Amino acid sequence: MTAKHEPIQPLSIRGDLVPSWMTFVRKTRALATTSVRSFSVPDSTEEFVSESVRIANSAAEQRRLDQKIFALWQLEGLAFAFFERFDDEGVRITDLGLPREAGPPVHCGIAMAEVLKNGFDADRLMNRLEAVSDPSFARFGVETIGLMLAVYERDLVGVTTSLLGRLGVVRHTRLRRPALRSFLESVPRDRWPLIAHGYGRALYFKRLSLEGSLRIARRQDALPFDPTARGVAAAYALINSRELGRVLSLRGSQPSQQLAAGLEGGIVNTLVLLEWTYPGCLESIGAVPERGFRLIEEAVLRAEAAHRLGQGPPLLACQEETTSVWPSAKAKASRAV
Numbered sequence: 001m002t003a004k005h006e007p008i009q010p011l012s013i014r015g016d017l018v019p020s021w022m023t024f025v026r027k028t029r030a031l032a033t034t035s036v037r038s039f040s041v042p043d044s045t046e047e048f049v050s051e052s053v054r055i056a057n058s059a060a061e062q063r064r065l066d067q068k069i070f071a072l073w074q075l076e077g078l079a080f081a082f083f084e085r086f087d088d089e090g091v092r093i094t095d096l097g098l099p100r101e102a103g104p105p106v107h108c109g110i111a112m113a114e115v116l117k118n119g120f121d122a123d124r125l126m127n128r129l130e131a132v133s134d135p136s137f138a139r140f141g142v143e144t145i146g147l148m149l150a151v152y153e154r155d156l157v158g159v160t161t162s163l164l165g166r167l168g169v170v171r172h173t174r175l176r177r178p179a180l181r182s183f184l185e186s187v188p189r190d191r192w193p194l195i196a197h198g199y200g201r202a203l204y205f206k207r208l209s210l211e212g213s214l215r216i217a218r219r220q221d222a223l224p225f226d227p228t229a230r231g232v233a234a235a236y237a238l239i240n241s242r243e244l245g246r247v248l249s250l251r252g253s254q255p256s257q258q259l260a261a262g263l264e265g266g267i268v269n270t271l272v273l274l275e276w277t278y279p280g281c282l283e284s285i286g287a288v289p290e291r292g293f294r295l296i297e298e299a300v301l302r303a304e305a306a307h308r309l310g311q312g313p314p315l316l317a318c319q320e321e322t323t324s325v326w327p328s329a330k331a332k333a334s335r336a337v
Contacts, residue, residue, distance in 0.1 A: 018240050020208040026239045027205050033073040034080060034109070035170045041081045048082045049096050052106065056099040060278065065285070066241045068278050072105045079109025084116055084171060094134045101277045103137040103312050111144035116173045120149070122186035136312035142191050143315060146198025146231070150206065152177035157206045180222035193227040193317035200231025200266070210236050214259070226262045227317040233266025238273075244285050248292030264295065269315055271299030276306055276313035 033039075042048035052075060059071030098106060110132060118124045129141045151161060152175055165172025180199075184192050199220075203213040210232065217228040237247050250263045275282050282296050306313055 018243055023239060024208060029070075030073050030239065031170075031205065033070070034077040034112075035172075036077075037168050037171060039077050039081045039171075041085055042078070045086075045091070045096060048078065049098055051078060052098050052102050056102050060101075063284070065244070065274070065281055068281060069238060069241050069274070072238075072277070075102050075105035076109040076112075079106040080112045080171060081109075083110045083113035086113070089128075089131065091132070092134075093132055093137075103134060104140045104273060104277070107133060107137040107140040108144045108147075111141040112148060112171075114141075115145065115148040115175070116171065119175045120152075120178050120183060122183055126187060126191075134312070136310075139194055139315045140312075143194045143198035143201070143231075143317070146195035146200075147202040148198075149177060149180060149183060149195070150199045150202030155206070180220070184222065193224065194315070196223040196227035197231040197234070197266075197269075197315070197317040199223060200228035200233075201235040202231075203228070204232045204235035204239070224318070226258065226265070229259060229262030230266035230269060230317060233263040234269045235266075237267045237270040245287035245289070245292060248285075248295055249289040265316060265318075268295055268299055268302075271295060272302045272306075273313045273315075275299050275303035279303070279307075 042051055055071050055074050055078065059068045062068050062071070093103075093106065093110070111129060114125055114128050114132075118128060125145060126142075129138065129145075133141050151157075154177075161170060161172055162174065164170045165174070184195065187195070200213075200217055200223075203216050204210070207213045207216065213232045213236075214229060217223075217232055218225060220228060233250070237244060240247055247267065250267065271282060282300060285292075285296065288296065302314055
């Protein structure tokens with residue numbers, strides 16, 4: 001796979017609006033909520049569902065957007081903790097009776113748990129995700145595989161995470177991570193943009209600044225830049241929800257059209273997720289620039305359309321998207337012949 005980049009030029013991000021120390025605190029809180037070993041593990045499926053309902057109901061009553069987003073981290077962490085220990089491979093997530101709005105973060109948590117249990121065996125991982133997923137949210141599971149590939153990279157963050165795992169602080173298993181290109185060649189091509197998006201999401205946690213994260217994305221030649229940049233921007237918008245009004249102005253300040261489009265696409269992904277999960281929540285965003293109103297309107301329309309169709313929030317990793325993560329039974333049969 002050859003990633004298509006614009007000619008390499010100095011990367012200058014205008015609009016990294018939040019002080020590094022503040023983003024560090026916010027990222028640490030999110031990571032602790034999703035992965036610490038001290039997270040209470042439900043003893044049964046019923047307890048897992050009951051706790052998921054409690055978190056979702058509590059979030060719906062919160063007025064502040066950052067408090068609602070914190071519930072997403074809680075649901076992801078709960079699913080990560082539960083499914084790491086869950087060994088009934090015959091259960092499908094649609095059979096559990098979870099609240100619909102918990103679907104995206106729960107699928108992220110499931111994917112994280114499956115990596116810890118199965119390593120980076122691409123066939124095994126994809127088969128497990130297909131077996132357990134609700135098709136409406138399958139994209140979030142596949143995308144999170146990309147995040148886990150970034151987590152297990154042998155860089156400073158990867159080594160630190162491994163050490164914390166050995167000490168029992170975070171949920172982490174020692175795994176051999178394949179080269180990105182090798183892993184991608186083991187999965188269908190239409191899932192590569194989703195994997196790149198998840199990888200980009202993790203990149204924002206690996207550097208203190210937005211600019212630093214995007215520099216890594218540009219240097220990563222195994223992944224296309226656009227979906228990777230979208231993942232970085234999606235995480236940036238989610239973490240910095242208190243400044244979301246200003247975050248919406250990021251695209252218009254960028255000198256590179258490719259970079260601008262990537263940032264806008266990632267921000268819209270986060271807006272759609274939030275509006276789909278908490279209808280009407282985007283009305284609470286303050287100090288919105290003119291461009292931001294257009295992005296909010298687009299996100300609301302996409303979220304409403306998904307609800308009308310009974311689907312989960314769309315996660316657009318790139319401009320060209322397939323209709324489904326998993327091939328249909330008919331397509332599988334024809335491919336087998």
